Amino acid sequence: MRRFLCLALALLIPPGAVAAEHHPDRPRASCAGPTLECATAATPVFAPDGGLWLAWVAGGMVSVARSGDLGRTFAPAVAVSPVIERIDAGPDARPQIVIDGSGRIVVAFAYFKDDNWNAQVLVATSVDGGATFAPPHPITDDPASQRFPTLVAGRAGDIFAAWTDKRTVAAARAQGLSPAGAALAFAWSKDGGASFTAARIARDSTCECCRLGVGFDSGDRPVILFRALFEGGVRDHGVVTFSDSANPGPVRRVSDDDWATNACPHQGPSLSIAASGTYHTAWFTQGRIRQGLFYARSTHGGERFSTPMALGTAARHPSRPAVLAVPGALWLAWKETDGQDTTIELMVSRDDGQTWSAPRAIARTAGASDHPLLVGDGHRAFLSWLTRADGYRLIPLEAAP
Amino acid sequence: MRPLLLAALLLLSLPALAAPPQPLDQPGWAALRSAHAGQPTIVHFWGLSCGPCLVELPEWGALLRQRPGLDLIVVEADQVEARPDRIAAVLDKAGLGQAKSRTLADPFDDRLRYRIDAGWAGELPLTLLIGRDGTVTRVLGGADFAAVRRWLNQQTEQHR
Numbered sequence: 019m020r021r022f023l024c025l026a027l028a029l030l031i032p033p034g035a036v037a038a039e040h041h042p043d044r045p046r047a048s049c050a051g052p053t054l055e056c057a058t059a060a061t062p063v064f065a066p067d068g069g070l071w072l073a074w075v076a077g078g079m080v081s082v083a084r085s086g087d088l089g090r091t092f093a094p095a096v097a098v099s100p101v102i103e104r105i106d107a108g109p110d111a112r113p114q115i116v117i118d119g120s121g122r123i124v125v126a127f128a129y130f131k132d133d134n135w136n137a138q139v140l141v142a143t144s145v146d147g148g149a150t151f152a153p154p155h156p157i158t159d160d161p162a163s164q165r166f167p168t169l170v171a172g173r174a175g176d177i178f179a180a181w182t183d184k185r186t187v188a189a190a191r192a193q194g195l196s197p198a199g200a201a202l203a204f205a206w207s208k209d210g211g212a213s214f215t216a217a218r219i220a221r222d223s224t225c226e227c228c229r230l231g232v233g234f235d236s237g238d239r240p241v242i243l244f245r246a247l248f249e250g251g252v253r254d255h256g257v258v259t260f261s262d263s264a265n266p267g268p269v270r271r272v273s274d275d276d277w278a279t280n281a282c283p284h285q286g287p288s289l290s291i292a293a294s295g296t297y298h299t300a301w302f303t304q305g306r307i308r309q310g311l312f313y314a315r316s317t318h319g320g321e322r323f324s325t326p327m328a329l330g331t332a333a334r335h336p337s338r339p340a341v342l343a344v345p346g347a348l349w350l351a352w353k354e355t356d357g358q359d360t361t362i363e364l365m366v367s368r369d370d371g372q373t374w375s376a377p378r379a380i381a382r383t384a385g386a387s388d389h390p391l392l393v394g395d396g397h398r399a400f401l402s403w404l405t406r407a408d409g410y411r412l413i414p415l416e417a418a419p
Numbered sequence: 420m421r422p423l424l425l426a427a428l429l430l431l432s433l434p435a436l437a438a439p440p441q442p443l444d445q446p447g448w449a450a451l452r453s454a455h456a457g458q459p460t461i462v463h464f465w466g467l468s469c470g471p472c473l474v475e476l477p478e479w480g481a482l483l484r485q486r487p488g489l490d491l492i493v494v495e496a497d498q499v500e501a502r503p504d505r506i507a508a509v510l511d512k513a514g515l516g517q518a519k520s521r522t523l524a525d526p527f528d529d530r531l532r533y534r535i536d537a538g539w540a541g542e543l544p545l546t547l548l549i550g551r552d553g554t555v556t557r558v559l560g561g562a563d564f565a566a567v568r569r570w571l572n573q574q575t576e577q578h579r
């Protein structure tokens with residue numbers, strides 16, 4: 019563990035001294051290759067063998083690479099897609115990567131297929147341990163726009179996919195209506211992403227520009243946390259727990275923030291369900307009732323939630339929350355900035371979210387950066403963070419100072 | 420020579436196309452603020468892949484048509500790769516072909532957003548009404564154009 023501690027300490031060195039050399043304000047145009055350095059978002063997942071896989075979009079293509087030493091070095095990148103014009107790399111979008119029960123590596127991403135920003139979700143699978151990927155194929159044959167795919171592997175090894183889908187909006191438009199938002203679609207794959215069941219709609223009105231939070235409850239039923247579109251254009255959060263693999267239950271409101279807006283918030287929620295069955299949620303709002311980042315938990319299978327707990331220092335604009343439960347610990351991380359430095363703040367709970375440690379900054383950078391993500395290897399939790407000035411970082415949280 | 424001359428005449432007779440938008444970075448934002456100091460200025464942030472933005476954009480075009488002297492700067496702030504020709508085409512169609520057009524140099528950079536408006540988490544559309552005295556009024560989401568017109572009238576009255 020000492021090596022991790024050293025790494026974590028090294029990352030905490032004030033960045034002023036190196037910032038000048040790294041040119042954190044360098045325009046993106048100067049970085050056009052397919053390498054991780056040119057990406058604005060990287061998504062991690064641990065394989066059963068302890069290897070860390072990262073997926074990213076850069077140079078017009080999706081790539082993955084494996085690290086056998088917890089993110090310090092990576093094997094040569096493997097192309098998942100050919101060069102595709104306009105892969106969705108919007109503010110809350112990122113490629114998804116999961117590894118199913120048979121060790122197949124499955125990657126999903128969206129790309130804009132026309133000038134009206136209609137997107138399509140594609141899926142590509144590797145059956146040879148990430149050496150090669152089959153050509154990406156659509157997750158559904160419906161022509162309406164799809165964005166924000168999220169993949170999770172269930173305990174049985176099947177893959178559950180959820181995404182935002184415009185098919186009901188398109189149908190309503192055909193009848194002369196002009197509904198806002200999108201629908202929440204889902205499908206299953208039993209063959210490592212090679213094929214999916216016919217897409218179904220779990221809920222009709224959701225925000226069309228925010229990532230989803232997806233997990234499984236203690237009965238291995240899918241749970242989706244999403245920015246819903248409630249009556250009056252209120253973009254507050256809802257959660258839907260499936261009654262079985264094919265049937266979504268009712269939508270329950272996580273919090274009454276009353277954020278009535280016709281803006282694209284570009285900021286979706288985070289969900290983690292602990293082994294205890296407790297739902298842990300974190301989200302951003304600019305609502306009439308509360309503004310900022312919040313955490314709430316449900317010990318009732320998502321039927322009702324605790325009073326939202328505010329996160330972070332308001333003046334430092336806390337954003338991009340991530341929550342992750344691992345055995346013995348529940349972690350919360352988010353980003354703060356003062357316009358110069360950006361820090362990742364971290365809190366831990368040892369009692370399933372009832373009480374929390376004080377927040378502390380565990381990493382900082384002087385340049386642009388991706389959202390902080392939390393990733394577990396089944397036992398331990400890590401912060402996964404891509405920064406422009408300081409590269410990619412994987413920080414083990416228990417060892418962090 | 421005649422075909423060349425014809426071609427040149429044809430080119431001259433085409434409406435002036437909007438110049439490709441210049442990227443806006445932190446120094447650029449500071450320069451923009453100081454260049455417009457003392458002038459009521461509207462900075463409107465929008466995105467090509469933002470549905471509500473595209474619905475509202477023609478209303479900004481209408482406002483500019485009504486008030487040709489309006490100091491309006493439109494900034495494409497989507498993180499999704501945006502082609503300059505596509506931005507120009509969408510602005511043209513919305514009646515904003517002659518508006519001052521910029522793009523956000525690096526939407527990946529939270530710090531740039533923070534410098535522009537510490538309360539902005541990247542939601543679009545966002546409009547900043549910057550008064551003569553430098554007071555900034557933030558309008559998140561679709562604007563109430565009656566309120567924008569009132570604000571502009573107040574700014575004019577204050578000047579008298």
